[in-house]
Amino acid sequence: MNTTTLAPAPDPSSAAAPLAACAPWTCPFCSLLCDGFGLQDGDPPQLLGSDCPRATKALAAFARPAAPVTPSIDGAPATLEATLDAAAARLAGARQPLFGGLATDVAGMRQLYRLANACGAILDHAHGDALMHALRPLQDRGQMFTTLAEIRTRADLVVCFGTDASNYPEFFRRCAPTANSELQRRTVFVSTVPPAQAIEGSSVETVTGQGDLFDTAATLAALVEQRRVSRPAPELAELADALRAARYAVLVWEPAQLPAHGALIGETLLRLVMSLNRSTRAGMFALGGLDGAQTANAAMTWLSGLPLRSRVGPRGLEHQPLQYATGRLLAGDEVDLLLWVASFGPNLPPPPTGVPRIVLGHPTQAPHCAEKGTIFIPVATPGVNASGHLLRADGVVALPLHAIRDDGLPGVADVARALDARLALVAEDAR
Numbered sequence: 362m363n364t365t366t367l368a369p370a371p372d373p374s375s376a377a378a379p380l381a382a383c384a385p386w387t388c389p390f391c392s393l394l395c396d397g398f399g400l401q402d403g404d405p406p407q408l409l410g411s412d413c414p415r416a417t418k419a420l421a422a423f424a425r426p427a428a429p430v431t432p433s434i435d436g437a438p439a440t441l442e443a444t445l446d447a448a449a450a451r452l453a454g455a456r457q458p459l460f461g462g463l464a465t466d467v468a469g470m471r472q473l474y475r476l477a478n479a480c481g482a483i484l485d486h487a488h489g490d491a492l493m494h495a496l497r498p499l500q501d502r503g504q505m506f507t508t509l510a511e512i513r514t515r516a517d518l519v520v521c522f523g524t525d526a527s528n529y530p531e532f533f534r535r536c537a538p539t540a541n542s543e544l545q546r547r548t549v550f551v552s553t554v555p556p557a558q559a560i561e562g563s564s565v566e567t568v569t570g571q572g573d574l575f576d577t578a579a580t581l582a583a584l585v586e587q588r589r590v591s592r593p594a595p596e597l598a599e600l601a602d603a604l605r606a607a608r609y610a611v612l613v614w615e616p617a618q619l620p621a622h623g624a625l626i627g628e629t630l631l632r633l634v635m636s637l638n639r640s641t642r643a644g645m646f647a648l649g650g651l652d653g654a655q656t657a658n659a660a661m662t663w664l665s666g667l668p669l670r671s672r673v674g675p676r677g678l679e680h681q682p683l684q685y686a687t688g689r690l691l692a693g694d695e696v697d698l699l700l701w702v703a704s705f706g707p708n709l710p711p712p713p714t715g716v717p718r719i720v721l722g723h724p725t726q727a728p729h730c731a732e733k734g735t736i737f738i739p740v741a742t743p744g745v746n747a748s749g750h751l752l753r754a755d756g757v758v759a760l761p762l763h764a765i766r767d768d769g770l771p772g773v774a775d776v777a778r779a780l781d782a783r784l785a786l787v788a789e790d791a792r
Contacts, residue, residue: 386399386765387744387763388408389744389751390415390420391415392650392655392751393532398413398416405421406420406766411531415528415530425768432444433730433731433735433737434736435735436730436731436735444736445776445779451719452698452719453784455480455697457696458480458698459690460473460483461485461486461701461702461711461712462701462709463485463487463653464652464657465653465743466704466751466774467759468749468773469704469743469772469777470656470657471664472773472777474661475777476780477673478673481674482673482700483672483685483696484661484671484673485685485687485690488652489670489686489687491617492616494616494619495616495627498631501628502628505645506645506646508646509646513535513538514542514544515642516536517545517546518604519546519547519611520612520613521553521555522551523574523614523615524615524648525555526556527556528615528617533548534561538562548563549565549566549567549600550566550568552570568596570594571593571594575625575626577597578629578633581597582636584598585601585633586636604637604643605637605641606641607641607643608641609642610641610643611644611645611646612630612643614627614647616648616649627647631645649754652703652705655754665678670682670686672685691716694715698719699712699714699719700719701718702722704741705743706723711726711729711730711735716734719738721776726739738776740773741768746766746770749762749772750762
């Protein structure tokens with residue numbers, strides 16, 4: 362691209378967020394967004410007030426490198442302006458780009474959607490398969506979800522279906538009844554074993570499933586509805602009775618732990634909860650939305666009216682929950698450019714593919730991007746070296762994230778805005 366014919370695009374590095382002074386810290390490393398802990402800057406930063414293994418492991422990736430990580434083009438170091446020019450040129454030349462990963466905050470996703478409009482992109486999150494397990498029942502039947510606060514204050518029966526919540530280490534603490542509460546809680550784990558640590562304020566039981574997860578869910582739903590079931594497991598029959606007798610039952614499930622037909626399991630659990638609500642109160646809670654998936658899908662829906670796995674193209678918006686899966690698109694050579702966004706850490710490297718890649722990633726992803734055909738721009742992580750907002754797992758609140766230090770890295774929103782400005786100039790020159 363001949364940059365001499367273009368007006369300067371905004372410099373993302375100028376938008377670095379100021380450091381938070383003595384502000385409560387919100388952890389961005391799972392969708393519970395725990396905001397009752399502190400964070401002490403260090404090498405790496407140290408979590409205060411919790412021993413959450415997920416947060417501790419994630420923070421270990423924020424030790425300052427011996428040398429600054431710089432942008433690169435085809436594995437060769439380059440200036441930020443040069444990488445932005447090269448990335449914009451590739452976007453302008455792409456006929457069908459895919460925006461994948463999408464591990465960013467609200468501002469980042471809003472700006473990526475605008476950029477997708479400029480180049481007709483498909484958008485899918487790195488955890489798109491799990492997201493669709495929860496989304497398909499919503500599209501087909503609706504939803505009856507509950508919140509962290511309602512579980513804490515109302516739930517007398519919590520049924521964890523196929524998950525021990527170990528991917529969300531603070532879940533049971535967040536939902537535990539308050540110390541002065543008179544709530545008597547029972548927590549039942551179906552088709553899984555409970556975590557090793559004690560669950561405060563609750564008795565704990567396990568129930569063996571009947572067949573696979575779908576068979577177990579279907580059997581439990583039939584028992585709750587008091588339909589005839591041939592030789593049901595006694596434990597499941599007792600659990601069905603307990604669900605009907607509970608004042609406020611909650612079914613906890615984890616879409617990412619479900620098999621390929623997980624949407625059917627989610628719909629069966631929803632049907633169970635809908636049946637319970639005819640005579641008592643019940644809700645569902647999905648443990649999902651890691652790496653900003655909840656935020657990306659919500660922002661996409663706010664802006665377009667459709668969820669992720671949608672394309673912004675010449676015919677308008679098209680939603681294809683199966684066809685627009687990242688793995689399928691790359692395996693079938695159905696896209697000619699991948700823009701991959703992974704700002705929260707090293708665990709979402711770009712997938713291997715033969716198409717050109719633009720990666721907006723955590724600095725530790727640089728080794729995965731030092732090859733021909735890949736443009737790499739290191740970006741800031743919301744909640745560590747950038748401020749921002751994320752949507753919590755229950756979908757009821759967007760929490761602010763506070764930076765604890767400034768590493769001089771641009772944010773995803775800043776990079777996407779700069780690319781959008783360059784594409785606008787290319788389109789103007791073409792006219």
